[in-house]
Amino acid sequence: MSNSILEGESAGFRQAQSPAQAQSPASTTAVMSMQQALNLALDEVLAENPRTLVFGEDCGRLGGVFRITDGLQAKHGEQRVFDTPLAESGILGMSVGLAMAGFHPIPEVQFDGFAYPAINQIVCQIARMNYRSRGTLPMPITLRVPSFGGIRAPEHHGESLEALFAHVPGLKVVSPSNPHEAYHLLKYAATRPDPVIFLEPKSRYWQKGEVDAARHDADGGSPTGAKVMRAGRHVTLVAWGAMVARCLQVAGLAAEDGIDVEVLDLRWLKPIDAEALAASVRKTRRAVVVHEAPLTSGLGAEVAQLITQACFDTLKAPVERVTGFDVPYPSGDLEDEYIPNIDRILFGIQRVLEYKRG
Amino acid sequence: MSNSILEGESAGFRQAQSPAQAQSPASTTAVMSMQQALNLALDEVLAENPRTLVFGEDCGRLGGVFRITDGLQAKHGEQRVFDTPLAESGILGMSVGLAMAGFHPIPEVQFDGFAYPAINQIVCQIARMNYRSRGTLPMPITLRVPSFGGIRAPEHHGESLEALFAHVPGLKVVSPSNPHEAYHLLKYAATRPDPVIFLEPKSRYWQKGEVDAARHDADGGSPTGAKVMRAGRHVTLVAWGAMVARCLQVAGLAAEDGIDVEVLDLRWLKPIDAEALAASVRKTRRAVVVHEAPLTSGLGAEVAQLITQACFDTLKAPVERVTGFDVPYPSGDLEDEYIPNIDRILFGIQRVLEYKRG
Amino acid sequence: MDTLPPPASGESAAPPTPAQLRELYALMVAVRHLDTSAIAWQRQGLIPGYAPELGQEAAQVGSGYAVDTTRDFVFPTYREMGVARTMGVDMVAYMSTHKATWHGGLYDPLESRLAPIQAVVAGSVLHAVGWAHGQTLDAKDGVALTYFGDGASSQGDVHEAMNFAAVMKAPVVFFVQNNGWAISVPTERQVAGGSVAARAAGYGMPALQIDGDDVVAVLEATRRAFEHARSGNGPVLIEAMTYRRGPHSTADDPGRYRSLQEERDGAGIDPLERFRQRLLADGTADEAVFATALAAAKAEAEQIRTGLTALGSRPGTEMFDLVFQETTPALQAQAASWREESEHV
Amino acid sequence: MDTLPPPASGESAAPPTPAQLRELYALMVAVRHLDTSAIAWQRQGLIPGYAPELGQEAAQVGSGYAVDTTRDFVFPTYREMGVARTMGVDMVAYMSTHKATWHGGLYDPLESRLAPIQAVVAGSVLHAVGWAHGQTLDAKDGVALTYFGDGASSQGDVHEAMNFAAVMKAPVVFFVQNNGWAISVPTERQVAGGSVAARAAGYGMPALQIDGDDVVAVLEATRRAFEHARSGNGPVLIEAMTYRRGPHSTADDPGRYRSLQEERDGAGIDPLERFRQRLLADGTADEAVFATALAAAKAEAEQIRTGLTALGSRPGTEMFDLVFQETTPALQAQAASWREESEHV
Numbered sequence A, B: 001m002s003n004s005i006l007e008g009e010s011a012g013f014r015q016a017q018s019p020a021q022a023q024s025p026a027s028t029t030a031v032m033s034m035q036q037a038l039n040l041a042l043d044e045v046l047a048e049n050p051r052t053l054v055f056g057e058d059c060g061r062l063g064g065v066f067r068i069t070d071g072l073q074a075k076h077g078e079q080r081v082f083d084t085p086l087a088e089s090g091i092l093g094m095s096v097g098l099a100m101a102g103f104h105p106i107p108e109v110q111f112d113g114f115a116y117p118a119i120n121q122i123v124c125q126i127a128r129m130n131y132r133s134r135g136t137l138p139m140p141i142t143l144r145v146p147s148f149g150g151i152r153a154p155e156h157h158g159e160s161l162e163a164l165f166a167h168v169p170g171l172k173v174v175s176p177s178n179p180h181e182a183y184h185l186l187k188y189a190a191t192r193p194d195p196v197i198f199l200e201p202k203s204r205y206w207q208k209g210e211v212d213a214a215r216h217d218a219d220g221g222s223p224t225g226a227k228v229m230r231a232g233r234h235v236t237l238v239a240w241g242a243m244v245a246r247c248l249q250v251a252g253l254a255a256e257d258g259i260d261v262e263v264l265d266l267r268w269l270k271p272i273d274a275e276a277l278a279a280s281v282r283k284t285r286r287a288v289v290v291h292e293a294p295l296t297s298g299l300g301a302e303v304a305q306l307i308t309q310a311c312f313d314t315l316k317a318p319v320e321r322v323t324g325f326d327v328p329y330p331s332g333d334l335e336d337e338y339i340p341n342i343d344r345i346l347f348g349i350q351r352v353l354e355y356k357r358g
Numbered sequence C, D: 001m002d003t004l005p006p007p008a009s010g011e012s013a014a015p016p017t018p019a020q021l022r023e024l025y026a027l028m029v030a031v032r033h034l035d036t037s038a039i040a041w042q043r044q045g046l047i048p049g050y051a052p053e054l055g056q057e058a059a060q061v062g063s064g065y066a067v068d069t070t071r072d073f074v075f076p077t078y079r080e081m082g083v084a085r086t087m088g089v090d091m092v093a094y095m096s097t098h099k100a101t102w103h104g105g106l107y108d109p110l111e112s113r114l115a116p117i118q119a120v121v122a123g124s125v126l127h128a129v130g131w132a133h134g135q136t137l138d139a140k141d142g143v144a145l146t147y148f149g150d151g152a153s154s155q156g157d158v159h160e161a162m163n164f165a166a167v168m169k170a171p172v173v174f175f176v177q178n179n180g181w182a183i184s185v186p187t188e189r190q191v192a193g194g195s196v197a198a199r200a201a202g203y204g205m206p207a208l209q210i211d212g213d214d215v216v217a218v219l220e221a222t223r224r225a226f227e228h229a230r231s232g233n234g235p236v237l238i239e240a241m242t243y244r245r246g247p248h249s250t251a252d253d254p255g256r257y258r259s260l261q262e263e264r265d266g267a268g269i270d271p272l273e274r275f276r277q278r279l280l281a282d283g284t285a286d287e288a289v290f291a292t293a294l295a296a297a298k299a300e301a302e303q304i305r306t307g308l309t310a311l312g313s314r315p316g317t318e319m320f321d322l323v324f325q326e327t328t329p330a331l332q333a334q335a336a337s338w339r340e341e342s343e344h345v
């Protein structure tokens, strides 16, 4: 795995975080990478709830190909942290039975593209067992999926499945954008009684940031809501996962031109915090939604439509979508052409700012 | 299988069709059900192209559980029309190899909900082999999927997968709304060099309608475009599959109240005919999109956003979505509560007509 | 085929007592009668559809009878009415699924130890493996019994399940009812090699291929398999050879793919009649016993009919209320607008 | 294990000639040298990643050598560099996938008879079955050869593929390289029963478990399997027992899951060294032959390095142009805006 193309973006995020952190005198923060934050969250969840189990391909001895489960087997034992045979449907189907037996499975699918073999079990079983059983068989399953692109990986290792999962009734979907979010959202997800698809932005695994373990949202926001990562007056950028850092970087650049960009980290991709979207765009009156997934039928359409429905009167321009293209995720260098880059996001901002009613 | 709850709607469709038919003196039309029209199309495709193969679970001797392939094995032989073992991933994976060997496979998945076990082969293989092989291994695969709800079937037999498929780069997706469309769209799809997901509205299989085998669009429209099924001035209803007949019925009722509804049959769900959407809504200035699939991240969001982008200045109200809910497809009678019904569509029309800027 | 080592304790080797044999017979009659009643009910419009298990009574009653509902857990498909009845599940709640009142059935799966009805072919085989592995983790001695058909054996999930179970030595009994057909496709075009039981060796798992129309043989085999799995020896596969005497479902027309002659040849002797002859022959039961069983079966079916008729539709709010344990604002908003627009409140 | 009936014609029974043995050796040396070169190239930054096949040269060269590229078709995974080289595929075009220039590789799969590189574990096993069934439908005599690993054997698709192939008697050779590991998971925790070959019997399919580090044994087994499948007898499974001597990929760190001692014990004698000793012992080759082979291998690797270095990135328009045979207006619009915004034209 080569280096992330998103390397340069950590600064933007850390700037955005620090004011909030500075405000709280009692905060016990530590600087760590998202990989470390996720590892810490799993470690704590395993320690706090004896019914949790962590498993998947290479999750045990190896600690996962991204080392997210590093050291957990040694610490919590081979029964609670284990390797499975190489079969994703098996991993998720087994999770259903474990949940029926009262466990809280935290399975991993090794890469986004390898969630497809498990879709049948996810959609037809995990998402519906609570409903089918009239609430008697809850499915407290937290499925971790290293997701999205940006690491120059082979085919099937750079996919964005959020639109698929968000469309499935019975699933909740979340994606953290930085170490702090990763730590708190994973701890939150892994203590819920409903299935959560947890999409980890793998290009951000190695970026460091401050984690305040004591509290998630300094401003008292809800852990199920979206989060303003940078306040602004002229336009709202909506993003999630790795695109949040990129949008913060764009906001920094736009500020040099006097454009005051608000960056909203959606965090939960299902259910979507429609109120936060409305609140932001009622203020800025313009919005651009950014994602890595292909344009058509992507989650950007849902976000745009939610904004349009809530803010039809105040919107000064149609919501813009800056997204991946309707092409299979491309290889190597072409990835830089595919993932929304700074220029393309700036063009999107320009379009909504310069929009004139015809 | 009990009767369709959509029974009462055939009249609406036939009315809408007849003017176009009446215009053309040379037309050789026949009245038949969608089941017959699909069967006829397959029969002709098998006769015209010796490389086509029809297969799936129970497609051979039984003629399919919906009899779409009835009689085809007897006529075209056991080599070209055959039963497979009960494994959807196997059926689709095998189709890839057959396509690589120069065949044009027309596999069937028995019901919408049983496409999930094949998603890995569809998304990671069928949709990408042309791209992966740089155009040397085209995938002329037409996957027929009896789709959508409305027939009081058991769980997993009433699903709407169009949003999932439309999001996958490399796939084309189409759904016919009546026998005439079914005949022509299937013949069109099955002669294309790219993979097409063909979603058959099973609640409409037994409704009869006129099929003009000689020509698809009397007005010279493109077979890849959307189609105005009823022209109107006040609001555009956008629908596909079984919802088109329902929208025509709604249009008839709305007309009694002096509301002139345009009904657009989207036909192709990927790629979407954005121009037809824009043309219609530029005229009506209001739109409601109707589908059976759950609301969130459904194709309605994409349609709404395409309309908003193109018609932002002329739109008098935000596009409304009248859809299934974000719940697993419900059983039995509850299906009537889930699928958009006449009342709910009329409410949607009312909302866009009465919308007042705040 | 029998590659299952002889039972260590011999606990499972004890043959059923005469009273148990009569109970097995009564169960088979109850199941047969309910099954044929359900077909009639479908014709009368009481239920929209039904998947009969005619001819599979021995396989279902015999295996279900081996279940210990204080510790085991059973994973059915859509055709295990006989298993449910044998396990003592509330049959109105069970049959509600065929009334399309609720997909998974209205019975409580935890209490009855029967997972919700499963319409995805092979859908719950892996669940059984997970549940069984949970027993190992909890150091409990329950066994998971999972049912599937010859058709289902073609699904990738079945392979993954067998491999997982065998790798983890999970206490699972895979119970295949090979009834000769998957809708219109006969076993020989479905199961390469001709036997699902033959697959077990490839996973290092013992297997039994048994006469699925002999209720005592089925019971004994299932008991042996349970004992093996319960003792920590890992999974077992049982392939019960039987025949689907009726249509696949009330929507099916078997005349399109098999002749009456083929049907008769394939079906062989009716398992209920066969058991009756045996009980008569060895004096375990007489006509009076049979008459009592039939009368009870009739009364029971009547009661179930009454219960089913009384079952109303489910309230629409359940659509929204049962999706999650923790509902969401979006879902509540949808429920509210549904109430407004559909209930006009 | 050998359940493959003896060949009817005996055509495949002829042992390789001395010239062929020397060619096999030269191929193994070329593959070994290219493999180790590729690891160096990755360290030097020429290619971003690589999946070495160190230790699997005999399995890959021996099986690839049995392919008749005028009629057969081969379905590789991401680790069959040795097969590609043996089949005569353009190695710059092949290695381009490791340069991340194009996912499937830049070679022409139809001309080279090698399907595009497949990154989904078990992804193309079913494709082989479909292609092979196409041979039956076309009354041709090509055989599909599909490669997969011990880890891949756990995937449901492999089961579906074997069952389909055996039901349809499709001319497929399933070639498993059991190299002991699936990244960090050893075979004993992956393959229940311990042998993939043992699965074949369950499908009524013959199988061979062979010493995958003996290139001649591999070649002879593959030839026998091809003859069997080509003669209309249906599929065959070969499990070549070998060892992944290197890391899973250049991103992997085997020290986390196996000790050097375990590695040494598991790996045994290097297949290349073993073949060399054999050729020396029976006088088929001498040091001069080996030296020539090595020199050729070095020159070849240098040429491939030059070719790879020269490979530029692919033009961005290919993203859009290669999605469909018939492009769409929406895609053209996206390509246009990409051109405007990213190329600033």
Ligand SMILES: Cc1ncc(C[n+]2csc(CCOP(=O)(O)OP(=O)(O)O)c2C)c(N)n1
Binding pocket: B057, B086, B110, B114, B117, C079, C119, C120, C121, C122, C148, C149, C150, C151, C152, C153, C179, C181, C182, C183, C244, C248
């Ligand atoms: C995954 C999946 N594919 C297809 C179907 C449609 N279907 C329902 S039952 C059936 C045949 C099942 O045969 P078998 O497993 O032998 O069970 P039987 O019906 O004989 O009891 C099929 C194809 C389904 N329910 N699930």
Ligand SMILES: Cc1ncc(C[n+]2csc(CCOP(=O)(O)OP(=O)(O)O)c2C)c(N)n1
Binding pocket: A057, A086, A110, A114, A117, D079, D119, D120, D121, D122, D148, D149, D150, D151, D152, D153, D179, D181, D182, D183, D244, D248
């Ligand atoms: C469906 C799928 N799941 C997971 C992966 C990630 N992955 C890549 S290679 C590999 C191990 C494969 O092991 P094996 O099949 O034995 O082949 P080997 O690498 O030993 O040649 C895994 C888990 C993948 N590529 N595809």
Ligand SMILES: [Mg+2]
Binding pocket: C149, C150, C151, C177, C178, C179, C180, C181, C182, C183, C244
């Ligand atoms: Mg069956």
Ligand SMILES: [Mg+2]
Binding pocket: D149, D150, D151, D177, D178, D179, D180, D181, D182, D183, D244
């Ligand atoms: Mg391996």
